[in-house]
Amino acid sequence: MTTLRPEAPPHAAATDAALLGQRFCGMQFSSPIVLLSGCVGFGEEYTRVEGFSNRDAGAVVLKGTTGAARLGNPAHRVCETPGGMLNAIGLQNPGVDHVVRHILPQLDFSETRFIANVSGSTIEEYVEVTRRFDDSPIDAIEINISCPNVKEGGVAFGNYPDMSAQVVAACRRVTRKPLITKLSPNQTDIAENARRCIEAGSDALAVINTLMGMAIDVRTRRAGLGNVQGGLSGPAIKPIALLKVRQVYEVAGPHGIPIIGQGGITTPADALEFLIAGATAVGVGTALFYNPMVCKVINNGICDYLRTHDLANVTELVGTLRTGNEVPGCALSG
Numbered sequence: 019m020t021t022l023r024p025e026a027p028p029h030a031a032a033t034d035a036a037l038l039g040q041r042f043c044g045m046q047f048s049s050p051i052v053l054l055s056g057c058v059g060f061g062e063e064y065t066r067v068e069g070f071s072n073r074d075a076g077a078v079v080l081k082g083t084t085g086a087a088r089l090g091n092p093a094h095r096v097c098e099t100p101g102g103m104l105n106a107i108g109l110q111n112p113g114v115d116h117v118v119r120h121i122l123p124q125l126d127f128s129e130t131r132f133i134a135n136v137s138g139s140t141i142e143e144y145v146e147v148t149r150r151f152d153d154s155p156i157d158a159i160e161i162n163i164s165c166p167n168v169k170e171g172g173v174a175f176g177n178y179p180d181m182s183a184q185v186v187a188a189c190r191r192v193t194r195k196p197l198i199t200k201l202s203p204n205q206t207d208i209a210e211n212a213r214r215c216i217e218a219g220s221d222a223l224a225v226i227n228t229l230m231g232m233a234i235d236v237r238t239r240r241a242g243l244g245n246v247q248g249g250l251s252g253p254a255i256k257p258i259a260l261l262k263v264r265q266v267y268e269v270a271g272p273h274g275i276p277i278i279g280q281g282g283i284t285t286p287a288d289a290l291e292f293l294i295a296g297a298t299a300v301g302v303g304t305a306l307f308y309n310p311m312v313c314k315v316i317n318n319g320i321c322d323y324l325r326t327h328d329l330a331n332v333t334e335l336v337g338t339l340r341t342g343n344e345v346p347g348c349a350l351s352g
């Protein structure tokens with residue numbers, strides 16, 4: 019049995035479960051980690067890897083789902099870049115009917131919370147897919163108005179606050195499940211878009227989806243991706259994601275709307291940065307491709323930090339950024 023030194027802070031003995039657990043939009047999360055859409059298939063992909071467990075994540079977001087099945091984009095669909103990767107999968111998925119009837123019954127809902135990820139080319143398609151998931155055991159619905167890899171819909175909705183608000187309001191009308199809106203970083207004013215999505219009925223926000231990018235092979239003069247352009251993810255986008263989370267937090271925080279911060283998180287320190295910036299939960303996607311055990315490392319690192327700083331729960335850290343405004347005349351940049 020571990021005996022604590024007399025000077026040990028009071029929360030040094032707190033269990034990992036007590037430190038990491040939280041309520042998120044009415045759901046019980048056992049960890050602030052959310053496994054991100056497109057990086058874990060339909061929730062089963064990594065469960066075949068020895069040592070991996072969905073239980074290490076508070077929630078798992080399923081691959082983007084549309085009304086009809088989609089075959090996706092031509093190869094190559096992924097391409098490594100310095101500190102990150104580009105992808106242009108093109109929303110390959112078997113369609114909502116197959117997901118609801120054949121995939122959801124296979125998921126073990128005792129392990130974690132499962133969140134659907136909804137996409138479409140028209141508002142009607144978003145509504146149809148949301149309605150189908152509403153009538154299913156799924157725990158929550160994330161609407162992806164920010165996918166950069168489809169020709170119509172997707173990011174087109176996400177880049178215009180009016181369009182974003184219309185999609186959110188229409189989906190809100192057909193579901194009482196927690197509704198999360200995933201915002202695009204490829205727009206002028208993400209905070210304004212966040213404000214409009216909150217007004218339209220979003221319960222939470224996911225910040226950010228991938229950034230538009232491309233790569234070229236100079237030997238062949240061909241693009242690295244079959245789709246030419248794609249979404250950049252991984253550590254390369256982390257500073258941008260962190261700023262976007264902070265900007266959205268300033269709008270969402272006063273309304274008590276939680277944020278799933280994401281973009282390049284690979285270490286416990288990355289996750290802590292996002293929490294301090296204002297995220298209530300932290301998304302992990304690309305990092306899983308090179309370390310499927312990364313959730314255990316991040317959970318352990320967060321627990322160590324909370325114990326060292328005498329914090330009773332991860333939520334005590336959310337939005338605690340010291341901006342420099344406390345020190346008069348302290349410049350933040352330049």
Ligand SMILES: Cc1cc2nc3c(=O)[nH]c(=O)nc-3n(C[C@H](O)[C@H](O)[C@H](O)COP(=O)(O)O)c2cc1C
Pocket residue numbers: 054055056057081082083105107109135162165200226227228250251252253255280281282283301302303304305
């Ligand atoms: C291969 C791949 C597929 C993705 N597919 C989706 C998707 O279907 N829906 C969605 O909302 N985001 C999708 N994303 C974006 C991720 O969910 C996440 O927002 C983004 O990659 C940033 O996090 P990361 O840097 O930790 O990967 C995908 C990302 C990757 C790398």
